[in-house]
Amino acid sequence: MSAHIEIPYNVDERPDTGLYNAKLGVWLFLASEVMLFGALFSSYVLLRTGADSWESGHQILNWKLAMLNTFVLIGSSVTMVMSWSALKMKNLAKFKVYMGLTFLCGVGFLVIKSIEYHAKFEHGLLPNRSTFMAIYFTMTGLHGLHVIGGMIVNGYLLGPGSKMWLTEPQRFTNRIEVAGLYWHFVDLVWIFLFPTLYLLPGK
Amino acid sequence: MSEAIQKQIKLYLIIGLALFVGTVLTVWVADLKVAIMTGIVIAVVIASIKSFLVAGYFMHLFHERKLIYQVLLLTAVFIVVMIGLFIFAFGDQQGAHHGIFNVPVKHVTPADAGHGAAAHDASAPAHHE
Numbered sequence: 001m002s003a004h005i006e007i008p009y010n011v012d013e014r015p016d017t018g019l020y021n022a023k024l025g026v027w028l029f030l031a032s033e034v035m036l037f038g039a040l041f042s043s044y045v046l047l048r049t050g051a052d053s054w055e056s057g058h059q060i061l062n063w064k065l066a067m068l069n070t071f072v073l074i075g076s077s078v079t080m081v082m083s084w085s086a087l088k089m090k091n092l093a094k095f096k097v098y099m100g101l102t103f104l105c106g107v108g109f110l111v112i113k114s115i116e117y118h119a120k121f122e123h124g125l126l127p128n129r130s131t132f133m134a135i136y137f138t139m140t141g142l143h144g145l146h147v148i149g150g151m152i153v154n155g156y157l158l159g160p161g162s163k164m165w166l167t168e169p170q171r172f173t174n175r176i177e178v179a180g181l182y183w184h185f186v187d188l189v190w191i192f193l194f195p196t197l198y199l200l201p202g203k
Numbered sequence: 204m205s206e207a208i209q210k211q212i213k214l215y216l217i218i219g220l221a222l223f224v225g226t227v228l229t230v231w232v233a234d235l236k237v238a239i240m241t242g243i244v245i246a247v248v249i250a251s252i253k254s255f256l257v258a259g260y261f262m263h264l265f266h267e268r269k270l271i272y273q274v275l276l277l278t279a280v281f282i283v284v285m286i287g288l289f290i291f292a293f294g295d296q297q298g299a300h301h302g303i304f305n306v307p308v309k310h311v312t313p314a315d316a317g318h319g320a321a322a323h324d325a326s327a328p329a330h331h332e
Contacts, residue, residue, distance in 0.1 A: 045289075081261045187257060191253045194250075195233070
C-alpha cells in the first residue's frame with residue numbers, strides 16, 4: 001500500500017509569491033547562472049585589460065561558423081516558445097514538431113561547435129597557447145555543457161515526459177515553460193559570447 | 204484565447220526576425236573601421252538590445268510577477284559588487300605608478316611600516332639594509 005502525496009503549487013500559483021513553485025525555482029537557478037557567467041565575463045575583461053597583447057578572435061577563430069551557430073540558437077529559441085504556445089492551444093502534435101525542431105537545433109549547434117573545436121585542435125590552437133584561447137575554451141565549453149543539459153531536459157519532455165499531457169496537461173505546460181526559460185537563457189548567454197570572443201579585435 | 208495566442212505567435216516570429224537582423228548587424232559593425240572602444244560599445248549595445256528582446260518576449264519578463272523582478276534586481280546588485288571587487292583588486296597594485304583610476308599609488312616598504320613612517324613614492328630608490 002502506498003500513500004499518495006500531493007505536491008502543492010505545481011499548477012496553481014502560491015498566494016504569497018503569485019507563482020507556481022517551479023517557475024520561482026528556475027528563476028532562482030537562472031540568477032545563480034547569471035553570477036556564474038558574470039564572473040567569467042568579468043574575468044575576461046580583467047585578463048584582457050591587464051594583458052600586454054591579446055589575440056584577435058576575429059582572425060584566429062571561425063566567426064562564420066559562430067554566426068551560423070547564433071542563427072541556429074535563435075531559431076531554437078523561436079521553436080521553443082512556439083512549442084509552449086502549441087500546448088496553450090491544446091495541440092500536442094504541433095508541440096512535438098516544434099520541440100523536435102528545438103532538439104534538432106541543439107544537435108546542430110553541437111555539431112557545428114565540434115567542427116570548430118576539431119579545426120582548433122588540428123591547428124594546435126589549444127588552451128595552453130594563450131590566455132585568450134584558455135578563456136575561449138572555458139566559456140564556450142561551459143556554454144556547450146549548458147546546451148547539452150537543456151537538450152537532455154527537452155529530449156525527456158519530448159519523449160517519455162510528454163505522457164504527463166494525458167493526465168495533467170497544465171502541469172506539463174508549466175514544465176515546458178520553465179524548460180523554455182532555461183533554454184532562452186542559454187541563447188542569451190551566447191548572444192554576449194559571440195561578439196565578445198569572435199568579433200572583438202585584438203591588441 | 205486562441206486568437207490572443209495567434210497574435211503572440213506572430214510577435215514571436217517578428218522578434219526572431221529582429222534577432223537575426225541584430226546578429227547580421229553585429230557582424231557588419233565588427234568590420235567597420237572604428238576605434239576599439241567604439242566597436243566594443245556598439246557590440247555591447249546591440250547584444251543588450253537582443254538580450255532585452257529574448258528576456259522580455261520569449262521569457263515573458265515584461266508580464267512577470269513582482270517577485271521575479273526583485274530576484275533579478277538582487278542578482279544585478281551582486282553582479283555589480285562582484286565586478287566592483289574585481290576592478291578594485293585590479294586597481295590595488297602596490298608599487299605601480301598609476302592605479303586603474305590614474306591616481307598615483309604610494310609604495311609602503313616593510314621598513315616604513317615597521318617604524319610608522321609615512322609612505323614614500325614608488326619611484327624613489329629602494330632602501331637596502
